[in-house]
Amino acid sequence: xxxxxxxYALDGLNGYPVDxxxxxxxxxxSFEIVGLPSxxxxxxxxxxxxxxxxxxxxxxxxxxxxxxxPADMKKEGSAFDFPIAVGFLASTEQISTDRLKDYVMLGxxxxxxxxRRVSGVMPILIxxxxxxxxxxxxxxxxxxxxxxxxxxxxxxxxxLADACAFLGGFKELAPVKHRLYSSAxxxxxxxxxxxxxxxxxxxxxxxxxxxxxGHNLLMCGAAGAGKTLLAKCIPTIMPDMTFEEAIETTKIHxxxxxxxxxxxxxxxxPFRSPHHTxxxxxxxxxxxxxxxGEVSLAHNGVLFLDEMPEYNKKTLxxxxxxxxxxxxxxxxxxRSIEYPARFMLVASMNPCPCGNYGSRxxxxxxxxxxxxxxxxxxxxxxxxxxxxxxxxxxxGVEYDELRSSPEGESSADVxxxxxxARAIQRARFASENIHVNAExxxxxxxxxxxxxxxxxxxxxxxFLRYSLSARSVTRILKVARTVxxxxxxxxxxxxxxxxxxxxxxxxxxxxxx
Amino acid sequence: xxxxxxxxxxxxxxAEYRAGVLMQEKGYAVxxxxxNYPKVGELDLVCLKGKLLVVVEVKxxxxxxxxxxxxxxxPSKIKKICRATEKFIAENSFYDYDVRxxxxxxxxxxxxxxxxxxxxxxxx
Numbered sequence: 001x002x003x004x005x006x007x008y009a010l011d012g013l014n015g016y017p018v019d020x021x022x023x024x025x026x027x028x029x030s031f032e033i034v035g036l037p038s039x040x041x042x043x044x045x046x047x048x049x050x051x052x053x054x055x056x057x058x059x060x061x062x063x064x065x066x067x068x069x070p071a072d073m074k075k076e077g078s079a080f081d082f083p084i085a086v087g088f089l090a091s092t093e094q095i096s097t098d099r100l101k102d103y104v105m106l107g108x109x110x111x112x113x114x115x116r117r118v119s120g121v122m123p124i125l126i127x128x129x130x131x132x133x134x135x136x137x138x139x140x141x142x143x144x145x146x147x148x149x150x151x152x153x154x155x156x157x158x159x160l161a162d163a164c165a166f167l168g169g170f171k172e173l174a175p176v177k178h179r180l181y182s183s184a185x186x187x188x189x190x191x192x193x194x195x196x197x198x199x200x201x202x203x204x205x206x207x208x209x210x211x212x213x214g215h216n217l218l219m220c221g222a223a224g225a226g227k228t229l230l231a232k233c234i235p236t237i238m239p240d241m242t243f244e245e246a247i248e249t250t251k252i253h254x255x256x257x258x259x260x261x262x263x264x265x266x267x268x269x270p271f272r273s274p275h276h277t278x279x280x281x282x283x284x285x286x287x288x289x290x291x292x293g294e295v296s297l298a299h300n301g302v303l304f305l306d307e308m309p310e311y312n313k314k315t316l317x318x319x320x321x322x323x324x325x326x327x328x329x330x331x332x333x334x335r336s337i338e339y340p341a342r343f344m345l346v347a348s349m350n351p352c353p354c355g356n357y358g359s360r361x362x363x364x365x366x367x368x369x370x371x372x373x374x375x376x377x378x379x380x381x382x383x384x385x386x387x388x389x390x391x392x393x394x395x396g397v398e399y400d401e402l403r404s405s406p407e408g409e410s411s412a413d414v415x416x417x418x419x420x421a422r423a424i425q426r427a428r429f430a431s432e433n434i435h436v437n438a439e440x441x442x443x444x445x446x447x448x449x450x451x452x453x454x455x456x457x458x459x460x461x462x463f464l465r466y467s468l469s470a471r472s473v474t475r476i477l478k479v480a481r482t483v484x485x486x487x488x489x490x491x492x493x494x495x496x497x498x499x500x501x502x503x504x505x506x507x508x509x510x511x512x513x
Numbered sequence: 514x515x516x517x518x519x520x521x522x523x524x525x526x527x528a529e530y531r532a533g534v535l536m537q538e539k540g541y542a543v544x545x546x547x548x549n550y551p552k553v554g555e556l557d558l559v560c561l562k563g564k565l566l567v568v569v570e571v572k573x574x575x576x577x578x579x580x581x582x583x584x585x586x587x588p589s590k591i592k593k594i595c596r597a598t599e600k601f602i603a604e605n606s607f608y609d610y611d612v613r614x615x616x617x618x619x620x621x622x623x624x625x626x627x628x629x630x631x632x633x634x635x636x637x
Binding site: 028 | 599602609610612633
């Protein structure tokens with residue numbers, strides 16, 4: 001007999017429907033899975049057999065053929081276990097087939113018959129909903145992800161026997177309850193706070209501007225000055241994610257399988273800090289499966305590169321295109337997948353190999369030669385530096401400052417200002433399909449960054465004095481826009497522009513010449 | 514086993530006979546014994562119960578030898594049994610039957626019947 005079950009598979013972040021056809025015939029038993037299954041899909045037969053037997057169904061050997069249609073797409077992952085098992089039970093007439101065609105089924109089977117969580121459920125549900133599928137049977141562990149999607153009817157049975165009882169109409173299951181996304185779910189779970197960072201008012205200001213407008217930031221300073229601590233504070237002042245942003249990020253995290261099963265949604269902006277030994281593919285994405293990389297995992301969040309010159313030069317250069325475009329297209333022979341990668345780049349570096357160049361401390365003077373310094377800074381190429389909007393020198397703090405009792409501004413206060421600046425930007429870009437100032441293109445800059453005569457003059461001077469590139473000018477204008485937003489000004493003043501120019505033109509290596 | 518095939522001891526023959534008796538006691542009808550297809554494989558016992566064809570592999574171990582007799586049913590042996598079974602089905606037109614593979618092992622003369630011991634060409 002033949003049974004057909006609907007399931008879904010992922011190609012990058014896009015789902016496509018998969019028909020699982022199970023045919024059982026009499027004869028010497030076999031269990032073949034065809035339709036380009038990968039190793040994990042082929043192993044399904046072992047799990048399916050054990051799960052069916054341990055759920056007290058009959059697994060009398062049959063000549064079984066499972067076809068995963070469309071047969072020309074490579075199928076990955078273990079989410080087909082459950083539909084294959086249901087298909088087998090239906091084709092051996094152990095369960096009724098009436099209700100099977102209504103549901104899209106996903107899930108990995110454990111040997112005892114319970115349903116295990118699979119990755120990528122969120123994008124699958126969204127893709128399937130767009131295609132008009134509304135009823136799903138998913139593992140219990142994925143229920144949290146499904147609960148955020150409006151308009152679907154998802155059932156999350158604990159095991160195969162429950163699912164079959166439900167499909168046969170012997171047992172009723174309650175559909176997964178719809179949950180409303182609330183950014184308040186992003187409780188403050190950080191053990192750092194800006195108020196514990198003493199001094200560093202300039203760096204804090206740079207952080208605030210960078211976070212407000214989604215600008216890229218490079219912190220340069222001596223070892224132990226507090227660059228990493230400042231960077232760790234960034235998540236605490238990041239604005240809460242909107243629902244759309246959360247869905248975008250959750251889709252990627254769901255595919256990567258790093259989603260919190262309880263939460264079901266990424267509510268806190270991602271802060272990814274890959275170690276400097278990170279390989280090119282881990283950063284950008286790739287491999288034979290074209291998986292997403294750190295730049296995509298940091299989508300709508302922060303990609304923090306500590307000790308930037310230590311990274312492989314080639315790896316760093318690959319960041320140029322995603323920084324500019326906000327997407328990365330991972331192309332392999334088999335397939336080409338576009339992943340969103342709109343992240344805020346935060347990097348830190350020492351000014352020289354010994355780390356003391358430019359330090360105020362008389363006892364910690366730089367011992368590097370001019371050439372050494374030059375070579376060290378030169379590891380980060382000009383085009384990459386050009387894409388960074390704000391450079392800030394982080395110098396060590398004085399003793400009095402360090403041990404001073406009055407605490408600085410807390411992260412919550414700064415966050416409130418950032419939220420306000422972001423609200424202004426959201427209102428401004430309501431019809432533009434972008435979120436923050438950093439994403440403005442030339443047309444939008446023309447429209448939203450008008451300069452008065454004094455500012456125009458200032459920009460011209462800066463252009464000549466610092467030999468700015470065209471891109472640098474647009475970046476300065478974007479930062480100036482953000483500065484005005486942070487301070488709540490309608491139009492950009494000469495002061496805002498001056499601050500933006502100041503942050504843009506202090507790149508490391510500049511002071512050496 | 515080497516080149517000689519099949520080579521049976523008196524105990525082996527007795528074990529196969531006892532296995533047949535055991536299957537009959539359990540309600541199976543023995544339809545064939547020692548089906549031998551040279552260069553393909555050999556079936557020790559073929560039984561029938563309703564619409565189910567049961568192919569039984571009998572394993573005998575004299576005492577003193579280490580290991581479970583079931584371990585002697587290796588993947589290559591399974592392959593041979595499957596091919597022989599397919600030939601048997603074709604020659605005797607058992608097309609409309611489910612097929613199950615059992616092992617009856619004798620250890621210290623005590624029989625143990627393992628139903629559905631392996632799953633066709635899939636293996637153990």
